[in-house]
Amino acid sequence: xxxxxxxxxxxxxxxxxxxxxxxxxxxxxxxxxxxxxxxxxxxxxxxxxxxxxxxxxxxxxxxxxxxxxxxxxxxxxxxxxxxxxxxxxxxxxxxxxxxxxxxxxxxxxxxxxxxxxxxxxxxxxxxxxxxxxxxxxxxxxxxxxxxxxxxxxxxxxxxxxxxxxxxxxxxxxxxxxxxxxxxxxxxxxxxxxxxxxxxxxxxxxxxxxxxxxxxxxxxxxxxxxxxxxxxxxxxxxxxxxxxxxxxxxxxxxxxxxxxxxxxxxxxxxxxxxxxxxxxxxxxxxxxxxxxxxxxxxxxxxxxxxxxxxxxxxxxxxxxx
Amino acid sequence: xxxxxxxxxxxxxxxxxxxxxxxxxxxxxxxxxxxxxxxxxxxxxxxxxxxxxxxxxxxxxxxxxxxxxxxxxxxxxxxxxxxxxxxxxxxxxxxxxxxxxxxxxxxxxxxxxxxxxxxxxxxxxxxxxxxxxxxxxxxxxxxxxxxxxxxxxxxxxxxxxxxx
Numbered sequence: 001x002x003x004x005x006x007x008x009x010x011x012x013x014x015x016x017x018x019x020x021x022x023x024x025x026x027x028x029x030x031x032x033x034x035x036x037x038x039x040x041x042x043x044x045x046x047x048x049x050x051x052x053x054x055x056x057x058x059x060x061x062x063x064x065x066x067x068x069x070x071x072x073x074x075x076x077x078x079x080x081x082x083x084x085x086x087x088x089x090x091x092x093x094x095x096x097x098x099x100x101x102x103x104x105x106x107x108x109x110x111x112x113x114x115x116x117x118x119x120x121x122x123x124x125x126x127x128x129x130x131x132x133x134x135x136x137x138x139x140x141x142x143x144x145x146x147x148x149x150x151x152x153x154x155x156x157x158x159x160x161x162x163x164x165x166x167x168x169x170x171x172x173x174x175x176x177x178x179x180x181x182x183x184x185x186x187x188x189x190x191x192x193x194x195x196x197x198x199x200x201x202x203x204x205x206x207x208x209x210x211x212x213x214x215x216x217x218x219x220x221x222x223x224x225x226x227x228x229x230x231x232x233x234x235x236x237x238x239x240x241x242x243x244x245x246x247x248x249x250x251x252x253x254x255x256x257x258x259x260x261x262x263x264x265x266x267x268x269x270x271x272x273x274x275x276x277x278x279x280x281x282x283x284x285x286x287x288x289x290x291x292x293x294x295x296x297x298x299x300x301x302x303x304x305x306x307x308x309x310x311x312x313x314x315x316x317x318x319x320x
Numbered sequence: 321x322x323x324x325x326x327x328x329x330x331x332x333x334x335x336x337x338x339x340x341x342x343x344x345x346x347x348x349x350x351x352x353x354x355x356x357x358x359x360x361x362x363x364x365x366x367x368x369x370x371x372x373x374x375x376x377x378x379x380x381x382x383x384x385x386x387x388x389x390x391x392x393x394x395x396x397x398x399x400x401x402x403x404x405x406x407x408x409x410x411x412x413x414x415x416x417x418x419x420x421x422x423x424x425x426x427x428x429x430x431x432x433x434x435x436x437x438x439x440x441x442x443x444x445x446x447x448x449x450x451x452x453x454x455x456x457x458x459x460x461x462x463x464x465x466x467x468x469x470x471x472x473x474x475x476x477x478x479x480x481x482x483x484x
Binding site: 023031039045049053197232 | 403408409
């Protein structure tokens, strides 16, 4: 039976308790034995006397978000996980009810969809098919003193989520032994029948995890200009065609392994040394003609930030 | 001087010493250890009232007052009385809290092998260097009662310790 008593024990270390888990296990008996030695008429004697106390149960829980920084997601992505750690910071075994809550941040945001809570069974910090679904009241985590359990909130990202939008979900844990204001007593409700008393965390803890949409896109534009031997622009035999390939990245994410490949048209001949990237001649490690891809020019742009600006590739061919 | 000529066994309460006297002993020290804690009751109007209650069930973070009471029983005077009390497991001594009338108080950081005043006690760091001891390092407290104790004399020594 839970009784809300407006009574609490004076805690000299109350401020420190929120940051430091209790050491003495609930239900354990601590013995204080004093001894006196003395003499009567030169004969030594000793006596001792003991008193016991039983450690009551302090109920505390701490939930922390573990990802460390916003979890990057893309629009339309499924089964995206936020990682949380639930720690029993009380001094006795406890069972916790977990719950997820949508949080709406200020600014550009999206609403995570179809969210579920999972145990991080595979212990990878991301969603794995072997992770066990959490169902409140069915498999509430049982945690010993100082024991932790990693949990995941797994959501889908709507396809309409825009770049840099934030999505937030909160994981909450509530002690089934006692919760409420600091000092609330569940008489006899602790381990071994000791009183369970709500500590500074109120037996409830929450943490918010954040997704951030991080998109990357490239725009690709190709143009050509023809210079005929006589100074005109007719595509005649012997004329030179200069192609310009403009790759423009965008978005808040980085793109990796970007490669531009462009086949040289039939009945033309690649002009050696004409391959340029941003005005500089491309070296063998960065690009080539007819080596990486037969009959085509290849330029390896590598990793590009969305903010990197336009990358301009130029090369020339002559019409046979 | 009449000797106590019966075997006396006192175990009325937990906390009372169980004493078996030798047939020719003329007296003994009755020793009792008791723990107290402060209980704050908040009334509906928000006012607080503090009571001292027995430390039977104690929450981590609570400061417990340990009293060690002594009384000279019998007909003989007692000399050289020394009370020692190891600081209980999972408890940390509260600096400056040890008290006792007419007693010389010292502390140990090595389980009672050596004793000293707080300012002289040292403990070894992991690298072998020495540092000044803090109350968390104390393992035992000792009260040397300075005078001869006459029959019927009684007193209390005490200290505070916080349950971790």
